[in-house]
Amino acid sequence: MIALIEEIKQGQIWDFHGGIHPPENKRQSSEFSILPAEIPNEIVLPLKQHIGTTGQLLVAVGEKVLKGQPLTKSDILQCCPVHAPTSGDVIAIEPRTIAHASGLSETCIVIRPDFDDKWCDKVSMSDFHTALPEILIDHIRMMGIAGMGGAGFPSARKLQTALARTKVLIINGAECEPYITADDRLMQEYAKEIIQGVEVLQRIVSPKLTVLALEDNKPEAITALKAAVAGKPDILVQVVPTKYPSGGEKQLIKLITGKEVPAKSIPAAIGVMMQNVGTVFAIKRAVIDGEPLIERVVTLTGNTLREQRNRWALLGTPVRFLLDKHGYEPEKKLERLIIGGPMMGYTVPHADVPVTKVTNCVLVPSRREIAPSQGEMACIRCSACAEVCPASLLPQQLQWYAKDQDFDKCQEYDLFDCIECGACAYVCPSEIPLVQYYRQAKAEIRTRDAEKVAAERARERFEAKKVRMEREKQQREARHKLAADNRRKAMEKSGDGDAIAAAIARVKAKSEQSSTETAVKPAVAAAIARAKAKQAEAASQGQSEPDNSEMKLLREERKRQARERKAQMESIGPEKGADDSSAGSEKKDAVAAAIARAKARKAAQQTDSETPAQNAAVESETAADVDPKKAAVAAAIARAKARKTAQHADVEAPAQDAAVESEAAADVDPKKTAVAAAIARAKARKAGQHADVEAPAQDAAVENETAADVDPKKAAVAAAIARAKARKAAQQTDSDARAQDTAVDNEIVAEADSKKAAVAAAIARAKARKAEQQTQSSTESHSQEKVDVDAEAPSPTPAADVDPKKAAVAAAIARAKARKAAQKKTNDEDK
Known part of the structure; x- marks a missing residue:
């Protein structure tokens, strides 16, 4: 590298492949000084004016901003903030057409200037000679400096990649594009400021040699720069031949150093860094003056302009505003507006696009000047x-x-x-x-x-x-x-571990037991399996059907035993049968006890229909001497409670008896006993329902008669309520009875499991209903006869030597105790 630097100092120039020499057309604008910037009526600032990412907005619509105030921010080197070019109000943040080859729209901040041009607080670093390179790089980033030669690469990012790697720093002042003279006039008028910017860059990257490269078609700029670098041996002004595109980064590096930048690589890979002269001037103003990048030099050229010159333009200034200042007269047949030069520039759809950081030229040629x-x-x-x-x-x-x-x-x-x-x-x-x-x-x-x-x-x-x-x-x-x-x-420390372990063991045992129980096949499956085994055995012996002689004999024996038990149970009285059922625990005793209980309840229900009237007459006569009203009410309430308890027991008992009978009959014959058990359950339910229907009506009649002595109006109301309740209970009972009969029929059909069993069950049900109807009719006639006899018979009267009041009370208490004892005994037997 030292030898290369020596060659460069001696004026060695290399060449690159290709290149052309188009007409320059630079004299139209390079012979006049740069015009100052003017404030337009509206400023349109695109949020992204460089290669990289867009910053985050810091302002909103309606806010007032000052000149140099940051409008966006970012913490990465690949993003350059945007600053307000002048003071004014933010009137919109919306998409606008930007100066780009695509002609698309991007988000822009629209500012209405107040023409006060009031600056915000400036932050300068005039002592940059002692500042750290990292601090200078961050300051340059915050000032929004980007490459102004046309590419728009963030300068801070480029400087960061060149730290401790740069041997040769090249300042690009070639400006090879035809028509463009912005850098040429900048070097002529601001040569000293450019050299100050070079010193800032030298402080950051510490190169061994700095070269200012210019084409030989810019004699005034060459003279100005050589005068500015006098006495600075580490800064060299190098003149290269005029050839397009000598201003390209890789081409100019080849011209100055003779080295080629590898494909897909950057100049820092070969120890070289390049910056445009416009970028160097902006770095000087940012570091030394504390001014962000808010304006740049723009070349306005083309034969359709009356005055072709360079001008300072605020970023965001509409191009139309600049063209109007220079007397733009568009051609009627072909109106063209080119951003950039004729070689690398691009046309835009209209003149309302804004000036950005990379806008170095606005070219509006005539038809003869550049043929379409x-x-x-x-x-x-x-x-x-x-x-x-x-x-x-x-x-x-x-x-x-x-x-x-x-x-x-x-x-x-x-x-x-x-x-x-x-x-x-x-x-x-x-x-x-x-x-x-x-x-x-x-x-x-x-x-x-x-x-x-x-x-x-x-x-x-x-x-x-x-x-x-x-x-x-x-x-x-x-x-x-x-x-x-x-x-x-x-838990082990507190002693609860054993209890928890035992609980877990019990749960596991229950789970295993339940799984075992569910796995065990029912008796029906076992019987089917035995039948299949017999059939298989008979088939193996060549018989068409298995030998069931033993089963027939056993079945006949079970039938004979059942008949004997039935005759024995009929000979035993209800009370004795009930006492024997409580003492015995075998199935035969259970069947006998169930049948006895059923007969006893049926007789009790028939007797209950006669008893209430007699009891009411006795109690009413006896209580007349004590207190007619109180005694009647108390007696009626006691009788109602007793009957309600008896009815509840009567409803539950038939189902339990039927279940006991079905279990006991299972040993005799599975099919026939199933049918008989279903019929028995149906009869029990129907008898209980019949009693339930009659009981409420009888209770209501007794209560009405008793309450008649108390108060006629209240008694009438109570009687009406009682009759309504009795009707509602009867309707509900009828619906339940129908549902139960249907369920019983379904059970009978399912248990029979054959056509013969179904027919036998239907015949049995028909006979049972017919017998029940006959019994009911005979019972009703007998009850009517008894009622007539009771009506003719005189009412019982107490003995002469006994106190009538005490005798009546004692009789009522005795009857209540008898009923309570009978109910308790029935419940114990069921259990």
């Missing part, structure tokens, strides 16, 4: 584009692949090494817009790469989430395990 294209024609493969390409590429192949959207091939042929200088399109005889194809292909590739990066980041986030969730799951399980261990240890 006649249209694209077929390529004749003349190879002129490859000969003039300064990057030594193959423009013809790149255009084919870009047109076919073969982006992999485009990258294989180093598409991104193209600097879009336009030399290939300039020499193409077929007038193929090669640069437009390259720009579109680059945009597509960048979009595709961005999607790949986003997908990769999403995959990484997903995998990280899975790892995190798995880690949290393991941690949670570990915590639960530790907590369980701690609880176990605490």
Whole structure:
């Protein structure tokens, strides 16, 4: 590197491949000084004016801002903040058309100037010689400095990558693009300020040599810079031949150092850093003067302007405002507005686009000045584009692949090494817009790469989430395990461990027992299995049916025993049968006891229909001497409670008796006993329902008769309520009886499991109903006769030597105790 530096100091100049010499057209604007900036009526500031990311908004609509106030912020080097060019009010934040080759819109801050041009507080670093490079870089970033040569790369980012790597610092003042003279006039008028900016850069990157490179077509600028660097041996002014595009970064590095920047690499990789002269001047104003980048020099040129000159323009100034200041007269047939030079510039749809940090020229040529294209024609493969390409590429192949959207091939042929200088399109005889194809292909590739990066980041986030969730799951399980261990240890210390272990053992035992019980097959399955075994045995012996002679004999014997038991039970009285049932515990005794209880209840129900009237008459006569009203009410309440308890017991008893009878009869014959048990249950339910229907009516009649002595009106109301309750109970009982009969029929059909059993069950039910109807009719007639006899018979009277009141009370108490004892005994037997 030392030898190279010596060669550079001696004036050694290298050359690069290709290049062209288009007409310069610089004298129209380079012979006059730069005009000062003027404040327009509206300023439109795009949030993004550089290569990189957009900053975060710091202002809102309606706020007042000062000149130099930051409007966006960011903490990364790849983002440059935007500052207010003048003081005024923020009137809108909305999308506007920007100066870009795509002609699309982006978010912009719209400011209405107040023309006071009042500055905010400036932050300068005039003692930059002692400041750390990192502090200077951060200050440059905060001032929004970006490359002003046309690319717009953030200067802070470039300086960061060049730290401790730069051997040669090159200041680009070549300005090779035709028509553009902004850098030329800046070097002529602000040469000393540019050198101060060079010193700031030297403080940051510490190069061994600094070279100010200019083309030989700028004699005034060369003279001014040489005068400014007098006495500074480490700063060299180097003049290079005029050749387009010598102002390109890689091409100028090749001219000054003779080295080529590797593909897909940066100049810092070979120890070189380059900055534009406009960028250097902006760095000087930011560091020494404390002014952010809010204005720049713009070349206004073209034959449609009355005055072609350079002018300071506030960032965000509409281009139309500048053109009006310079007497713009557009052509009627062909109006063209180009941002940049004729080689690398692009047309915009209208003149309301704003000036940005990279707007160095506004070109409005006439039709004769720059002839319009006649249209694209077929390529004749003349190879002129490859000969003039300064990057030594193959423009013809790149255009084919870009047109076919073969982006992999485009990258294989180093598409991104193209600097879009336009030399290939300039020499193409077929007038193929090669640069437009390259720009579109680059945009597509960048979009595709961005999607790949986003997908990769999403995959990484997903995998990280899975790892995190798995880690949290393991941690949670570990915590639960530790907590369980701690609880176990605490229980062992407190002595509760044995109790918990015993409880767990009991639960396990119950679970195993229940699973065993559910696994055991019922008796029906066992009987079917035995039948199948017999059939298989008979089939193996050659018989069509198995030998069931033994089963027939056993069945006949069980029938005979059942008949004997039935005759024996009929000979035993109800009370004795009940006493024997409480003493015995076998199935035979249970069957006998159940039948006896059923007969006793039926007789009691028939007797109850006669008893209430007699009891009411006795009680009413006896209580007349004590207190007619109180005695009648007390007696009625006692009788109602007794009957209600007896009815509740009568409803529950038949079902229990039927269950006992069905269990006892299971040993005789499964099918026939099932049918008989179902019939018995049906009879019991029906008898209980009949008693339930008659009882409420009888109670209501007794209560009405008794309450008649108390109060006629109240007695009438009570009687009506009692009758309504009796009707409601009867209706509910009838509906329940029908549902129960249906359930009984279903049970009978299911248990019979054959046509014969179903027919037998139906016949049995019919006979039972017929017998019941006959019995009921005979009972009703007998009851009617008894009622007539009782009506004719005289009422019982107490003995002459006995107190009538005490005798009546004693009789009522005795009857209540008898009923209570009978109910208790019945409940004990059922249990």
